[in-house]
Amino acid sequence: MEQVRIGVIGCGIGAIHLEGYEQEPRAKIMAIAGLDEDRCAQLVQRFNIPQRYRDYRDMLENPEIDAVSVAVPNHLHAEVALAALEAGKHVLVEKPLARTIAEAEQIVRAGAVSGKVLGTIFDKRGRCDMEYVGKLAHAGYFGELYYVKAFWVRRSGIPGLGSWFTKKELSGGGPLIDLGVHMLDLSLWMLGNPDVTTISASTFAKLGPQGKGNWPRGRFQTVAGEEYGVEDLATAFLRTSNGATVQLEVSWASFMHETDAYGVEIMGDKGGARVYVKDYAKVGEVQLFSDLNGAMIDTTPRLYEQHSHGRMISNFMDAIVDGVPMSPNGDEGLNRVRLLEAIYESAERGRELEFGV
Ligand SMILES: NC(=O)c1ccc[n+]([C@@H]2O[C@H](COP(=O)([O-])OP(=O)(O)OC[C@H]3O[C@@H](n4cnc5c(N)ncnc54)[C@H](O)[C@@H]3O)[C@@H](O)[C@H]2O)c1
Structure with a gap:
């Protein structure tokens, strides 16, 4: 078999x-690029990588590379993805696909012109717990879905006060774009990707500007002395075209009981489910809710860890090798960026906005 x-x-x-x-098995690791010598050197050794580059552009000139992963800070996603598509790579x-709608649109357009596979990593879809509940939702197990509550919250989890993460021009935003994009994606994916019709949101920056809330284990x-330029907590309420609603809560830092936790609760007219992941547990708590003979039934499936990025990469290989449509693709990445921008806009204007009109 020829490897990618x-x-x-x-x-x-x-x-x-x-x-x-x-x-x-369908992939062959050829090269790594990165500016930080130590981390790159460690990866070269750990994965026995034949080629190492500092400048990603040199890597893209190598005709022996068929496909690339873009795992650089958000402000570089568009630049690197566009250069890679231009160089004929998958x-x-x-x-998030990009910091702004304009950048994300450019990437999607370039992907379509290139004819190459363009994927967005929403790896939480590939976790055993989220995938299990998502598949049940898609199979109609919960009946008509009408409410999703999704959250990712941290007590003290700003990823590097003063780093690129806390500078709006480099990251595009705080926990909403960093963590919220995962939870927004999971909510809409579980609901079957309905159109969002209205958005109402608030954002706050209360701890970061005080120099509090840094991630101790990060x-x-x-970087000392840098201004804190993004939100540290956001809430949003979305209505969708099929009548369902999504409630979203995210924070990098807030005075609350969780150190780090994320989850989804989904409710339909035949059943519901809850996934709760505490402190990056590899397998979260999953409960399914239904009724039987007039009694409430709670079911706890036993699940096994799976590599969530590995699931996305397997989809990427399916798309490159067998022509299966990529999931999640660039359009879904773009849709989430559009929603994020609208959430920020609603928060800034302090009112509900219509979306997609
Ligand atoms: N899906 C997830 O669970 C998840 C988790 C963490 C981060 N991310 C995303 O991954 C991206 C990277 O985040 P991170 O946490 O790895 O950041 P990071 O700062 O730890 O690492 C960024 C890497 O990009 C490299 N880089 C920067 N500029 C470069 C250039 N011009 N050429 C080549 N390499 C360059 C740096 O040397 C570094 O190795 C972000 O978009 C972030 O949102 C996703």
Whole structure:
């Protein structure tokens, strides 16, 4: 079998992409690019990577590379993805697809022109717990779905005060664009991707500007004296075209009981489910809710860990090798960026906005 030859750009979450490619028989890891010597050198050693680049553009010139993962800070997604598509590579971009609608549209347009596969990483869809509940939702197990509550909250989890994450021009936003994009994507994916019709949201920046709320265990460097330029908490309420509603809550830092937790609760007229993931547990708590003979029934499925980035990478290989439509694709990435911008706009204007009109 001919393998797809892979280059990974970025050595942070890029390491998790490498894990995914390593366990995928249709992929062959060829190269890594990154500016940080130490992290790149460690990855070269750990994954036995034949080629190492500092400048991603040099990697893209290599005709032996068929596909790349883009795992660089958000402000570079568009630049790198566009260059990679231009160089004729298949491209898998970390979430969020881009900082702004304009950038995300450019990427999607370039993807269509290139004829190459363009995917967005929404890896939480590939977790065993979320995938299990998502598949049940799609199969109609819960009946007509009408309400999703999704959250990702941290007590003290700003990924590097003063780093690129906390600068609006580099990240595009705070926990909403960083964590909220996952939960927004999961909510809409579980609901079957209905159109969103209205959005009402609020954002706050209360702890970050005080220099509080940094992630103590983070792999991110703190840069002293930098202004905190993004929100640290956001809430949003969305209505969809099929009558369902989504309630979203995200924070990097807030005085609350969780250190780090995310989850989804989904409700239909025949049943419901709850997924709760505490402190990055590999397998979250899953409960299914239904009724039987007039009694309330709670079911707890036993699930096994699966590599969530690996699931996305397997979809990427299906698309490249067998022509299966990529999921999640660039259009879904763009849709989520549009929603994020509208959420920020609603928060700024302090009122509900119509979406997509
Ligand atoms: N899906 C997830 O669970 C998840 C988790 C973390 C981060 N992310 C996303 O991944 C992306 C990267 O985040 P991170 O946490 O790895 O950031 P990071 O700062 O830890 O790492 C960024 C990497 O990009 C490299 N880089 C920067 N500029 C470069 C350039 N010009 N050429 C080549 N390499 C360059 C850096 O050297 C570094 O290796 C972000 O978009 C973030 O939103 C996703």
